[in-house]
């Protein structure tokens with residue numbers, strides 16, 4: 001398809017016209033059904049148009065959609081309470097996207113640096129990971145050291161250094177007394193599906209505590225149940241100082257958030273940060289409905305229970321097509337197939353789409369499978385069957 005004449009061409013040409021969604025399925029304007037294992041890039045966590053989610057949005061839209069943060073928003077307070085129950089003692093700040101949540105975390109790091117050395121502009125470096133993706137704002141880009149993200153937009157925001165994921169010595173070398181925070185994704189998504197090892201996260205925790213740097217985790221893509229835990233870092237037992245989230249939180253309505261642990265929760269003071277839309281009654285109601293559905297339908301257990309079998313089926317596929325699949329990585333309903341030869345991920349994404357399966361390409365020649373948390377074992381197996389057909393046609 002061509003670009004629309006009045007839309008900026010910052011995205012590639014669209015694959016098809018998205019017309020309607022229902023549960024795990026997306027439909028195009030010709031009525032063709034797709035098993036949606038992209039979930040709008042890890043967003044539609046409870047599937048498309050879940051009746052309970054739709055009813056909550058309709059009721060909230062009819063009552064109060066927006067009022068700004070000049071006034072108390074009970075739905076936002078309820079959501080904050082629920083996220084504190086998941087993350088631990090602390091406070092929430094709401095925004096509208098993953099990149100905005102990460103910008104807020106970078107601002108938190110600067111406040112922390114000023115607080116501990118008593119002077120602004122002295123201790124503000126953030127150490128992130130080389131293969132990271134943290135979003136497209138100037139803060140997010142600066143924390144994302146990829147030419148395809150930063151190219152054309154320099155100069156970048158200053159104060160970022162990069163270690164290598166899962167190599168603690170590279171962070172050990174970088175975290176000195178100019179560093180305010182370490183900032184990593186618990187599972188790298190866009191970068192090619194690389195999970196942070198539990199032992200690496202534990203070592204980072206110890207390093208940050210020893211050097212008085214915040215440990216900030218980006219759970220924008222891997223959080224809210226996708227890994228088989230509410231937060232992907234839970235597997236490691238580590239307690240971060242701050243967490244960024246978005247995507248799956250609203251189930252399709254834009255909302256982002258940061259959780260800040262109790263000792264740092266007072267760093268933001270009235271006037272230090274804000275947003276007109278963040279945590280609106282409508283967005284908060286959508287997030288509360290999403291969390292209700294996740295709880296009532298035991299969706300995190302669903303992910304944890306169904307994943308091993310699905311991963312095993314994908315592993316078998318990798319063994320069947322060693323010339324096309326280099327490996328399987330990930331956790332829960334966030335899986336990457338590393339492909340061969342180079343550049344094949346776009347070809348396989350298109351071929352799977354043709355056969356009715358939506359996936360999302362990532363860096364390092366990976367295709368990502370990000371089913372909604374409602375996906376059943378049958379639907380997971382169906383994705384493997386479609387991929388089997390796709391790969392078998394590649395070699396015939």
Ligand SMILES: Cc1ncc(COP(=O)(O)O)c(C=O)c1O
Pocket residue numbers: 041097098099100102133134135136185189190218219220221222246247
């Ligand atoms: C880990 C991570 N952080 C941040 C972002 C940026 O989120 P958004 O596109 O909502 O700004 C993304 C988006 O893919 C992401 O995967």
